[in-house]
Amino acid sequence: MAGEFDLIQWIRQQQPPRNSTLTQTGVGDDLAVLKWPADDLLLVGVDQVLEGVHFDSARHTAEQIGRKAINRNLSDCAAMGCLPAAALAAVALPAGYPIEKARQLYLGMRAAAEAFDCVIVGGDTASWDGKLAISVTILGRSAGVRPVARAGARVGDGIYVSGPLGGSILGRHINFAPRIALGRELAPLASAMIDLSDGLSRDLRHICQESRVGAVIDADLVPIHADAIELSRQDARSPLEHALHDGEDYELLYTAADEPKRGTRIGQIVADAGVWIVESNGKRIPLEAKGWEHRLG
């Protein structure tokens, strides 16, 4: 495992200057030591990217994979309205994984983190007779903004999305910008918020279940991404179906009593448990959480 140890040494040398907010030791210890600002809530979560599910090493560069691993977590910060502060990464490398690619993985992670003043403060690298797996933990700061939960949607709230949806498999799923600034801007206005990773039909259901409410969305209002149209030419599904179910859009889905200035209104929160869609012909039908997770490779 000499290569593994070399990588850790190399990573240490790459450490950026200490974060001015969080006093920290380097990655040489068993644990990183941070001084958390006393007036800040600590938001923490973990998310993983796995070969064949979230990326395809034959198609995506190590740098892209590293970026996605971090950006998925930054997108969770956006959904809560918090500021990313620190991250940790656990990487399981396939035996014989080239050291240069491992470095690119790390550089991708670091670049994605640094774009939002987020410092990678710890990690674990191991090699195994298995596929590439990366798990990233994110620590976020409330930094003066109340975190937005999924459970706050109220009957009568409007439902909004921050951008067009569908067809992310064509490339956006690996190469997206987490909506951190937008999340901060929306947090004081939004009653509930989530990032669209599982797809609109599933993520809206998450908000409804946590908030114990229902939702009705209007098919004609759902913003369709050009990728959804492109993809509909390649399969039997309509652009709308792609927008409703594809997932990995990493846009924000949020509810608000007052109209925010950002995003597109697509529906309204209702009292009856369930999620419905009003089709162009005016017919209201249940919106299934189809959740065909798009699969890579």
Next chain:
Amino acid sequence: MAGEFDLIQWIRQQQPPRNSTLTQTGVGDDLAVLKWPADDLLLVGVDQVLEGVHFDSARHTAEQIGRKAINRNLSDCAAMGCLPAAALAAVALPAGYPIEKARQLYLGMRAAAEAFDCVIVGGDTASWDGKLAISVTILGRSAGVRPVARAGARVGDGIYVSGPLGGSILGRHINFAPRIALGRELAPLASAMIDLSDGLSRDLRHICQESRVGAVIDADLVPIHADAIELSRQDARSPLEHALHDGEDYELLYTAADEPKRGTRIGQIVADAGVWIVESNGKRIPLEAKGWEHRLG
């Protein structure tokens, strides 16, 4: 992925009451929200357990695997002298992994965490066409004790281990008790500390490199575990070699200027960079970091 979602729902139902120290939301949101005590340093690290490296699903129960995933991280807390507070787990389940075994994994994690008042506050579960991988992030509190780094060893300090070493592959590697209480007790006395996961010969080198010192240990003083003797009957290596290199002992290795009341003194910190061992015949030779990681399966 219906099974996956069911597991998350089930995990939520298993959540223990809120931790009295850390205000927290449940696992229903993108991130957990914690109020970190203002006078506590936050210690954070991540460690992973991988099929075929750290466990063998054919030999170990899911509950054992879950326990090990948490206990490895708790052992890092012990090494820093901090109190575990919260944990997050990312689990990559092989496609078709039985839901009941996934539950056992989680119950094992929770039992190991609760034994030290540590609450699992978040996680991510995904299934993939790969092997079982678990990554655990631990958040620890300094709770009135200065964290012990690896970098504090000084020339003249004694070198100590908390228990007998070697042969953990016979079973202790999966079934060990993290030395949390001992770590807390030693922290005010120890100049440097680490937990023995990679093996004495490698972990002592970590302390020396971080502290920019060397070490001389006495072969006759290294406490040998009965498992090392048992294992030496099965292979060509001596019990001492097993004690020096096997790893996964999860005992504490520490240095101190004054003799602590706990543990066994095995050597001394010296100025010359390097690690040496004095053999029974009085000959001082370099101690290689052999680091044959014991491999499972």
